[in-house]
Amino acid sequence: MRIGEAARQLGVETHVLRHWEDRGVVVPARTPQGYRDYDEETLARLRVVRQCQQAGMSLEQIRLVMHRAADGRDAVIREHQTRVRDQLRTLERTATFLDHVLTCRHSLMSRCPGCSAYAGSG
Ligand SMILES: [Zn+2]
Structure with missing residues (x-):
């Protein structure tokens, strides 16, 4: 799905998803035309990010949590x-x-x- 639909399902603005992508937290796939393409797996990851944020974690902390092989x-x-x-x-x-x-x-x-x-x- 496109970023607008993903943002709607998550209850956030699209700029939030772009920001998370810029920070390397959740990077969606791209369609051959270059549009962001959010699948169910990506959406599940975004929901985890949102929950972690609500629990007071910084984006940098969340990024580490989301990347199994990350140092530290x-x-x-x-x-x-x-x-x-x-x-x-x-x-x-x-x-x-x-x-x-x-x-x-x-x-x-x-x-x-x-x-x-x-x-x-x-
Ligand atoms: Zn008392």
């Missing part, structure tokens, strides 16, 4: 994995805090052990 790939993946797991813990603590806040009856956060625990957990 495992280190980049492990580093980002650590970051994501840290963020997960932060989000879990926040969800727990918000649960608590719904029922907290202390007028000052500093007087509440539950609120204080969250304030000191950062």
